[in-house]
Amino acid sequence: MINKIIYLFIFFNYIVYSQKTIVTTSQSCNYEFSGKVIDFHDGSPLAGAIVVSSNSNFFDQTNIEGEFNISNLCQKTYVFEVSHPSCNSIKYSIKISGDTKKNLRLEHHIEELNEVSIYAKYDNEKYKTFLENKISIETIDSYTSGSLGDVLNSLSGVSSFNTGNAIVKPIINGLHSSRVIIINNGVRMEDQEWGAEHAPNIDINSIENLKVIKGAGLLEFSGNALGGIILAESSKIDIKDSIYGKTIFSASSNGKGSTLTSKITKSYSNGWYASAHGTYKRFGDFNTANYVLSNTGIGEKNVSFRIGYNQLSYNMELYFSHYKNETGILRASHSHSAQDQIRAINSSQPLIINNFTYNINAPKQENTHSLIRLKGYKWFKNFGKLSFQYDYQKNRRFEYDIRRGSDKDKPSTDLTLETHALKFDLFSNLNDEIKLKTGIFSRFQKNFPDPKTGVRRIIPDYEKFDLGIYAIVDYILNDNFQLELGGRYDYSYIDAMKYYRISLWNLRNYDKIYTNIIVKELDNQILTNPKFNTNNFSATIGAAYNFKANNKILFNYSLVSRFPNPSELFSEGLHHSAARIELGDLKFNSEVGHKLTLNFIHKKNNLNFSLNPFINFINDFILIEPTIIQQTVRGNFQVWEYKQTDVQLAGIDIDLSKILNENFSLQHQFSLVKGYDYKQNEPLINISPVNTRNQISYKNLKLNNFKLVLQNEFVFRQNEYPNNDFEVYIPQTETIELVKLSRPPSAYQLFNFYSSIDFDVFKKSKLNLTFRINNLFNVLYRNYLNRLRYYSHDLGRNFSLNIKLNY
Amino acid sequence: MKKYFLYAIVALIIVSCSKDNDTPEAVNEEEVITTMTVTLSPSDGSSSIILQTKDLDGDGPNSPEVTVSGSLKTGVVYSGSISLLNETETPAENITEEVEEESDEHQFFFTVGSGLDASTEYLNFDTGGNPLGTQFSLTAGLVSSGALTVTLRHEPKKPNSGLQDAGGETDIESSFNIVIE
Numbered sequence: 001m002i003n004k005i006i007y008l009f010i011f012f013n014y015i016v017y018s019q020k021t022i023v024t025t026s027q028s029c030n031y032e033f034s035g036k037v038i039d040f041h042d043g044s045p046l047a048g049a050i051v052v053s054s055n056s057n058f059f060d061q062t063n064i065e066g067e068f069n070i071s072n073l074c075q076k077t078y079v080f081e082v083s084h085p086s087c088n089s090i091k092y093s094i095k096i097s098g099d100t101k102k103n104l105r106l107e108h109h110i111e112e113l114n115e116v117s118i119y120a121k122y123d124n125e126k127y128k129t130f131l132e133n134k135i136s137i138e139t140i141d142s143y144t145s146g147s148l149g150d151v152l153n154s155l156s157g158v159s160s161f162n163t164g165n166a167i168v169k170p171i172i173n174g175l176h177s178s179r180v181i182i183i184n185n186g187v188r189m190e191d192q193e194w195g196a197e198h199a200p201n202i203d204i205n206s207i208e209n210l211k212v213i214k215g216a217g218l219l220e221f222s223g224n225a226l227g228g229i230i231l232a233e234s235s236k237i238d239i240k241d242s243i244y245g246k247t248i249f250s251a252s253s254n255g256k257g258s259t260l261t262s263k264i265t266k267s268y269s270n271g272w273y274a275s276a277h278g279t280y281k282r283f284g285d286f287n288t289a290n291y292v293l294s295n296t297g298i299g300e301k302n303v304s305f306r307i308g309y310n311q312l313s314y315n316m317e318l319y320f321s322h323y324k325n326e327t328g329i330l331r332a333s334h335s336h337s338a339q340d341q342i343r344a345i346n347s348s349q350p351l352i353i354n355n356f357t358y359n360i361n362a363p364k365q366e367n368t369h370s371l372i373r374l375k376g377y378k379w380f381k382n383f384g385k386l387s388f389q390y391d392y393q394k395n396r397r398f399e400y401d402i403r404r405g406s407d408k409d410k411p412s413t414d415l416t417l418e419t420h421a422l423k424f425d426l427f428s429n430l431n432d433e434i435k436l437k438t439g440i441f442s443r444f445q446k447n448f449p450d451p452k453t454g455v456r457r458i459i460p461d462y463e464k465f466d467l468g469i470y471a472i473v474d475y476i477l478n479d480n481f482q483l484e485l486g487g488r489y490d491y492s493y494i495d496a497m498k499y500y501r502i503s504l505w506n507l508r509n510y511d512k513i514y515t516n517i518i519v520k521e522l523d524n525q526i527l528t529n530p531k532f533n534t535n536n537f538s539a540t541i542g543a544a545y546n547f548k549a550n551n552k553i554l555f556n557y558s559l560v561s562r563f564p565n566p567s568e569l570f571s572e573g574l575h576h577s578a579a580r581i582e583l584g585d586l587k588f589n590s591e592v593g594h595k596l597t598l599n600f601i602h603k604k605n606n607l608n609f610s611l612n613p614f615i616n617f618i619n620d621f622i623l624i625e626p627t628i629i630q631q632t633v634r635g636n637f638q639v640w641e642y643k644q645t646d647v648q649l650a651g652i653d654i655d656l657s658k659i660l661n662e663n664f665s666l667q668h669q670f671s672l673v674k675g676y677d678y679k680q681n682e683p684l685i686n687i688s689p690v691n692t693r694n695q696i697s698y699k700n701l702k703l704n705n706f707k708l709v710l711q712n713e714f715v716f717r718q719n720e721y722p723n724n725d726f727e728v729y730i731p732q733t734e735t736i737e738l739v740k741l742s743r744p745p746s747a748y749q750l751f752n753f754y755s756s757i758d759f760d761v762f763k764k765s766k767l768n769l770t771f772r773i774n775n776l777f778n779v780l781y782r783n784y785l786n787r788l789r790y791y792s793h794d795l796g797r798n799f800s801l802n803i804k805l806n807y
Numbered sequence: 808m809k810k811y812f813l814y815a816i817v818a819l820i821i822v823s824c825s826k827d828n829d830t831p832e833a834v835n836e837e838e839v840i841t842t843m844t845v846t847l848s849p850s851d852g853s854s855s856i857i858l859q860t861k862d863l864d865g866d867g868p869n870s871p872e873v874t875v876s877g878s879l880k881t882g883v884v885y886s887g888s889i890s891l892l893n894e895t896e897t898p899a900e901n902i903t904e905e906v907e908e909e910s911d912e913h914q915f916f917f918t919v920g921s922g923l924d925a926s927t928e929y930l931n932f933d934t935g936g937n938p939l940g941t942q943f944s945l946t947a948g949l950v951s952s953g954a955l956t957v958t959l960r961h962e963p964k965k966p967n968s969g970l971q972d973a974g975g976e977t978d979i980e981s982s983f984n985i986v987i988e
Contacts, residue, residue: 008882336961336976343974402962402976404838404912405905454837461831497831501867523866524895525833574866581866631870633840633862635980731919731956731982732970 029074031060032099038067040105040313040379040749046084049106054079054091055235058313065534073100082106088314106312112644120217129474129484129542130556131599131612133158135210141804142754142770144250145281148182148207152230152727157214157612157653159688162786163197165286165795166298166327167365170200171785173214173614174649174673174687175227178565182230183221183704185319190419190445191369193457194565195517196253196787201323201369201395203302205248205261205279208235210428214614214653215540215556215597218426219470220439223488223538224562225306226593227374234319237265237273239310245804254774254798255297256356257283257382267310275306284358285328289780289796292353295331314378323369328360335579338633338728341790342737350792362400366411370394372527384436384586393419394425413458414450437486438471447566456573459566460498467491472540482682484542492563499525504583530569535588554599564588568622568642578787581630581639588644593618606659616649623677623684625649626724636728638739649687663700669693674720683720689744689784709754718744718784730743745782745789750775762807770802830847837897839865840902842892843979845957847885847945856885858955860981863894867883871981879925879947886930887943889915889957891979906959909939913978915940916970923953923985937965951984964975 037049053070058078060068063767073096083089087106088690094100133155134429143151149160149168159170161176169176182189191201191218211231218229245264252258259281267273281300286293301324308317332350335341344351370393377387399413425439443466472486497519505511505526519527540558547553564584571584595616602609624640651673659665670692676685695711724742729735753773761767779798782789845858856879862871879885891902906913910933917927917940926946929938945955963975 145839334976336978337980340977404902404961404978405909407837451829451832453832453836456834456836457831499831499833501864503864503869507868519830522833523897527830527833593833630866630868631862632866633843633860633871633979633981634866635977637866639868730957731920731954731980732916734920734954 016255023222023242029072031073031075031096032068032069032071033073033078033080033094033096034067034100034104035102037062037068037084037104037106038066040381045290045787046087046106049082049084049087050078051082051104054081073727079762080104105195129482129544129554130213130215130597131554131601131610133212134215134706135212137208138756140204140207140210141246141248141768142756142772142802144205144248144802145252145257145283145800146204148202148204148230148232151204151210152212154289155212156241156655156671156693158212159671159691159785160205161196162684162783162788163788164293164296164327164330164788166296166793167197167199167329169198170212171228171688172212172228172230173616173651173653174675174684175616177608178224178562179226180228180230181222181225182232183557184232184452185234185321185373186375186389187368187373187393188221188372190393190417191367191399192415192417194567197365198397199327201325201367202232203261203279203300203321203323205259205263206234206277206302206304206321207232209233214612215558215595219472219486219488220437221540221542223468223470223490223536226560226562226591226595226616228506234275234306237267237275237306237308237310239269239271239312240267241269242267246804248802248804250800250802252283252798252800255283255286255299256358256794257281259300261276267624271310273306273310276304278303282358285354285356286794287356287796289582289775289778290793291349291353293330293357293792294350294352294357295328297328297358297360297365299326299360314376316376317374319371319373319375321369321371321713323366324369325367326360327365327367327778329363329365330788330792331361331363333788334363335791337579337586338629338637338726338739339635339730340547341579341741342728342730342739345740345777345790358464362402362408364400366398368394370397387425387427388423389425390422391420393417395419401636407454410453411457412453414453415459417445418448419445419610435474436471436475439469441468441470442466458501458571458573458575460496460570462494462496462498462566464495465493480546482544486540488538488657490536490538490561491536492532492534493538494530494534496530496570497564498528498530500528500572502526503658504572508583510586530586532563534563534590536563550602550604552599552601552603554597554601556595556597558593558595560593560595561590562593563590564622571642574637575649576642579637580626580699581637582624583639583641585642586644588622589620589701591618591620591622591644593621607657609656610654612653612655614649614651614653618647618649621677622643625685625722626726629726629728638726638741645677647677647684648676649673649684650677663696663698665699667693667695667697677722682722685722685724685742686785687718688745703757705758707754707756707757709752711748711752711754712749713752714749715747715783741790744784748781750779750781751777761805765805765807768802768804768806770804772798774798774800824934825959827857831837835893836865837893837896837900838902839893839895840959841865841894841981842899843957843959844890844892845887845983846871846890849880850884850886851880853880854937858957858983859986860979862984863975865895872980873983875884875983875985878988879945881947881950881987882948883947885945885947887927887945889941889943891959903941907939910939911932911937911965912962914938914960914963914965914967914975915943916956916960916973917943917945918954918956918958918970919962920956920982922951923955924948924951925955925985933965935965947987951986952984954982956982 037046047064049062058070062068077095103111147168152158152170159171214228243266247262250259261279263277265275279302284297332352373391374387395417397415398411401412421443423441445464468490470488475483517528542556545553573581597614600611655669656668675687698708700706749764756770759767775797842861847856857876888918893900930942959979960975963973967973
């Protein structure tokens, strides 16, 4: 529409000025400028492009051959602007000294360039062989006080593994932690994601595009995403003079807290742009339906900046972000022994409930994540797009426990993880049917656990070097059938320095197997230097088939390998927050997964649905399971050892939406996943229970885009779980008691309410008010996927109000 | 542009190759209690009875060594004192001092098992007048035998009516088999 108006305007000018032109044309002004407007990439002619001089005196529109012809030009330099409906305009400075002939190039792939994610294929979604589950910016904005895991939870097949209410780790098709890769603005997050109680260090408010790929198809990022990939991105900034931004203020009743976030972007028609964003969040203790969850407050302070230079064929961008959070861990969840655990499990509510406070005390976590990224790309004629990226990440993690004496204010974990990564990618159209994506990647990582904590290191000092190469070929057979084939090779080298307790070293027979890695022996500890060299191969095959205009089938097979993470290799000691002793194993090799996904998508008028079954076979899958009871001065502990086994995960995700009429619509989601350990013939632990979400929405565009949504979320009881209960002797009562760790909590259902309305304010701004009630009926429930479910229930009712101003 | 690529690569290589050969220093757990020694000094002037639990590898796989030096005499009142050590450090760190300094946040509990005829009484208290228990007295009753369990709780509810409602976290828990002759 806007384009049409511009055309009319130009045309109008042309008519008005054409008179004048004739009048002012002097004798030397009889030169001609002609040529073709062609596509930058393939040289094909662009019909209907407009070539106009800067004062709009001269004008022509290209014919079907892309040709234009402008006459009556004088001997001087003109600036011509070339525009086309599907391209961004471009200005050319042309020196006229006689009849001039010149071909003008336009970037016809501007829609693709709009996709900031470099993974994006430079063809449209229709040609993708894997399904991307997208989350809209409206949804992201409505979760402004939440976390990345909370937002992702709104997708079918995605759930979360929680530690309390603020530490939320996404689970994709039953897998989480090191098996789910998060790409933040093109950078693979290295934020100690291996730990179950380590949430992604990303500010949800810095994200504008959020996608989940429930498969490992994106080999350009990683060959070890056994569960899936989460892509979080900022949006592309156009080449034009513009300033815009948004501010969201959100206040919630549960936790009595608020979030303020603001973003502003300035861009210039010469291609320069800059953007800044900041978030401040503060909450006090949250509460369940019946009681306060003491010491669950959170605080978050985040900023990010982007500055860049954008041209049609190249781009350079510098990005910086800093994330800092402080999260209280439920005070009552800190137990020291099996006896403490029994007391907690047998109590119907936490053993410690204090009055509401904003103070955050130990146990707590403090995390900071800094990221600097420099990236750029350039399109080369008849060759493709070459891009590079360098990024540096620094993740600092402090965990504070309940300690004694002079150690009281000292963290018991202090880890600094630094990562440098450099990569080059080439996207190339070999011909109309075949597209090639290839690249090389290197990464250096260093972990430093500060010994000043006075607690033995949970993760040792290590240095890691990775090198990866990949190639992906897309073959577009025809409009309805596409194939994708990809392969990747990764080499990793790990050099660690680790202290073992001599008692454990001998118990595990390491003293016989690993004599050559001993550096020195102390009284009761031994310093070792384990080194690992690994070669991992991964591959994908994908196919997409469109039929009967409304239907689409996607098939994807991926072979993925993942080398064990540091905790799986090196863990050795008491995990305070879980009251158990955890032991890793140096003998582990890579786990290898074969995941098959199928997506059937039907889109017709008012009905959309997709059926997404999957099956994932993983050999040498690493899991942790209880083995024996160990006695210490503190009492008895269950020992959990990491083991390798063969597992299978299978399930289905269903999405269905139906527009009933212009006001009403229905939405349905269903997810089922089953995990089974073949070697031990038992179900896998922590597999999401079957769940379904149903909602009815009312929308009235005429009434300020007014929306009302009522949502029901039903979570079934997980009936398949391994029995890890254990017996322990309680000297005080002189009885043997069973520690009932395994039994999943009952099924529950929650109702949520959401309403939203837009207002036009000031001249160009839009105000959006959102009111939301979560857990409408204040249900008291426990969540199987919350590590603290033994100690407390989950969140009670929450009223929240969001005020969003777009300007 | 190309220059920057080059710089980036060179920087990465330099960073990658600059391996510092410093060996990380060993961490001796500061808070670990490896040894608890309960000294029971009889009022009749005979030699003291020592109850000890010792676990030098802390949370490691070795079980604590629990020893009782002898049997108690019926009808005798013993004054008990508890000493806590962290012997992973040299010299061993005395943790009793820390516990006594933070008397408000700690309390020992003495559980006399069935079969054993004995009773205990607190002899020292925190700043609020609630029991601490690093000093206590034990009265040996009739000839009998059974377990005496000593428990140290960190941040218990104070005052409390015993272990059942004290809460807090268990720092120590050890049972000693006692014989009264």
